[in-house]
Amino acid sequence: EDKVVQSPLSLVVHEGDTVTLNCSYEVTNFRSLLWYKQEKKAPTFLFMLTSSGIEKKSGRLSSILDKKELFSILNITATQTGDSAIYLCAPSNFNKFYFGSGTKLNVKP
Amino acid sequence: DAGVIQSPRHEVTEMGQEVTLRCKPISGHNSLFWYRQTMMRGLELLIYFNNNVPIDDSGMPEDRFSAKMPNASFSTLKIQPSEPRDSAVYFCASTNNRLTDTQYFGPGTRLTVL
Numbered sequence: 001e002d003k004v005v006q007s008p009l010s011l012v013v014h015e016g017d018t019v020t021l022n023c024s025y026e027v028t029n030f031r032s033l034l035w036y037k038q039e040k041k042a043p044t045f046l047f048m049l050t051s052s053g054i055e056k057k058s059g060r061l062s063s064i065l066d067k068k069e070l071f072s073i074l075n076i077t078a079t080q081t082g083d084s085a086i087y088l089c090a091p092s093n094f095n096k097f098y099f100g101s102g103t104k105l106n107v108k109p
Numbered sequence: 110d111a112g113v114i115q116s117p118r119h120e121v122t123e124m125g126q127e128v129t130l131r132c133k134p135i136s137g138h139n140s141l142f143w144y145r146q147t148m149m150r151g152l153e154l155l156i157y158f159n160n161n162v163p164i165d166d167s168g169m170p171e172d173r174f175s176a177k178m179p180n181a182s183f184s185t186l187k188i189q190p191s192e193p194r195d196s197a198v199y200f201c202a203s204t205n206n207r208l209t210d211t212q213y214f215g216p217g218t219r220l221t222v223l
Contacts, residue, residue, distance in 0.1 A: 032210045042200055042214035043152075050210075088152065092210055096165055097142070099152040 002027045006089055006100035014108050017079050021103045023089035024071040033072050034097070035063055036088040043088055046074070079107045111135075113215035115201050121221045127189040130218045133182055134203030142212065143176055143186050144200040152200075158184065159206075170195075191222045 007022045025033065032050045036043035047056045049065035049072060056063050060079075065072045076083055086102040114133040122128055134141050143155040156166040158178045166176070173192070178184040188195055198219050202212040 034210060034212070042217050045211050045213070048211055090212075096154060096157050097210075097212065099144075099154070101151045 002093075002098050004089060004091060004098045004100035006087075006103050008103060009101070010104040010106070012106045012108065013079055015080055017107075018075065018077045019079060019105060021074040021076075021087050021089075021105070022071060023073070023091075023100055025089075025091040025098070025100075026070060027091045027093050027098055029093040030067065031092050031094055033065055033089060033091045035072070035074050036090065038086045038088060038102070039084075046087075076105075079105075081107050081109055083107050113201055113203050113213055115199075115215035115218050117218060118216060119219045119221075121223065122191055123223050124192055125190045126222075127187065128191045128195075128220060128222075130186040130199050130201075130220070132184045132186070132201030132215060134184070134201070135205075135213055136182065138203035138205045138213075139181070140204045140206050141178060141184050142202045142204075143184070144202065144214075145197045146200060146217075147197045155186070188220075191220075193222045196220055196222050 004025045032048055034048050035046040037046055047063045052067040060077045063074045084107045086104050088102045090097045090099045116131045139160050141158045144152055146152045155168045156176045157164050161178045176186045198217045200217045201215045204212045
């Protein structure tokens with residue numbers, strides 16, 4: 001059975017801290033893994049990962065995929081209060097996407 | 110680019126009534142997804158269309174739910190009859206999986222069934 005597990009479920013940090021969010025998956029015919037940020041509205045796209053070991057970066061956010069060990073991490077450095085959100089990972093095969101339950105990040109000033 | 114368009118943005122109805130949610134995907138996208146999100150269950154995939162054809166509806170909760178995609182630019186999700194446990198935010202998302210896996214979500218419809 002295909003599944004996605006994100007950890008931790010929730011996290012409280014202070015501004016300036018660095019956080020690492022984890023996503024482990026078991027998906028047959030794996031094609032790619034996507035990370036989304038969801039605040040109070042619809043999810044917004046962050047990264048798409050298809051190859052192992054290649055880091056994707058966007059400002060203070062970065063992500064990497066390990067297709068052998070079946071996991072991905074999302075790093076956020078120098079966190080800001082605007083980073084407070086639920087972060088969702090979604091591995092996909094050729095038919096559908098599988099969303100994890102998300103990590104709720106709360107960044108305190 | 111207008112993005113994915115959903116209507117209505119909010120819907121309040123009484124138990125037993127029929128509810129129809131609408132979605133217009135991004136022009137040129139060939140795959141469309143309907144999701145439901147609740148605090149208890151998170152984001153759930155209900156049904157997925159590829160080139161207007163339903164591919165996987167295993168996430169549709171029960172026969173009260175139905176979805177159609179009569180053409181590449183329009184889809185509906187219908188609940189008949191609605192129940193209070195259907196209260197959720199319903200998202201539509203589209204992608205052009207010929208080129209990329211990135212899904213673009215609409216703003217969602219917040220449904221409240223009293």
